[in-house]
Amino acid sequence: MRYDLLRILLVDDNHYMRILLAEILRALGITHIREANDGAEGLQMMRDHPIDLVMTDLSMQPLDGIDFVRLLRNSPDSPNQMAPVIMITGHSTLQRVNEARDAGVNEFLAKPLTARGVVERLHNAIEKPRPFVRTDDYFGPDRRRRSDPDYKGPLRRSDDAKQKTG
Numbered sequence: 001m002r003y004d005l006l007r008i009l010l011v012d013d014n015h016y017m018r019i020l021l022a023e024i025l026r027a028l029g030i031t032h033i034r035e036a037n038d039g040a041e042g043l044q045m046m047r048d049h050p051i052d053l054v055m056t057d058l059s060m061q062p063l064d065g066i067d068f069v070r071l072l073r074n075s076p077d078s079p080n081q082m083a084p085v086i087m088i089t090g091h092s093t094l095q096r097v098n099e100a101r102d103a104g105v106n107e108f109l110a111k112p113l114t115a116r117g118v119v120e121r122l123h124n125a126i127e128k129p130r131p132f133v134r135t136d137d138y139f140g141p142d143r144r145r146r147s148d149p150d151y152k153g154p155l156r157r158s159d160d161a162k163q164k165t166g
Helices: 015-027 039-048 065-074 094-103 115-127 157-165
Strands: 007-011 032-036 053-057 085-089 107-110 132-134 139-141
Touching: 007 015, 007 039, 015 032, 015 115, 032 039, 039 053, 039 065, 053 065, 053 115, 065 085, 065 094, 065 139, 085 094, 085 115, 107 115
Parallel strands: 007 032, 007 053, 053 085, 085 107
Antiparallel strands: 132 139
16 A cells, blocks of 8 residues: 555644654655544545545543544535544443444544554555445445354345345
């Protein structure tokens, strides 16, 4: 992957966390890094500058990471609805992870951060992107990460195409 070509936006109200992330990204060869203090500033930054990927904290004020992603994915004036988003959180409870996933987050990165974790999430978001889907109440990357051959419910992946055409 050509990390040097990536344009990344860091959205976090903690200045020291942005410094740490920026240093990890620079060590990977990423030089095009922009920073925002909260989700509202992040959206404006995306309107003003081309961004390839967003790394955002979950807990921020006044606009947190989940609300930021909801606006990015669903707002009519969104600067880039399909930008990959890596959610960074120290609150990795299942409820918060599900809430962020349902907002349209691509990847999660739990604190404390490691360079290896950052590289893995960047790789997954860029080299292994999940297709985007739109339903009545969701727009974002497909929330299904793997196929379950034992799943017997409706809309099983192998049956999806048949049901849509049939």
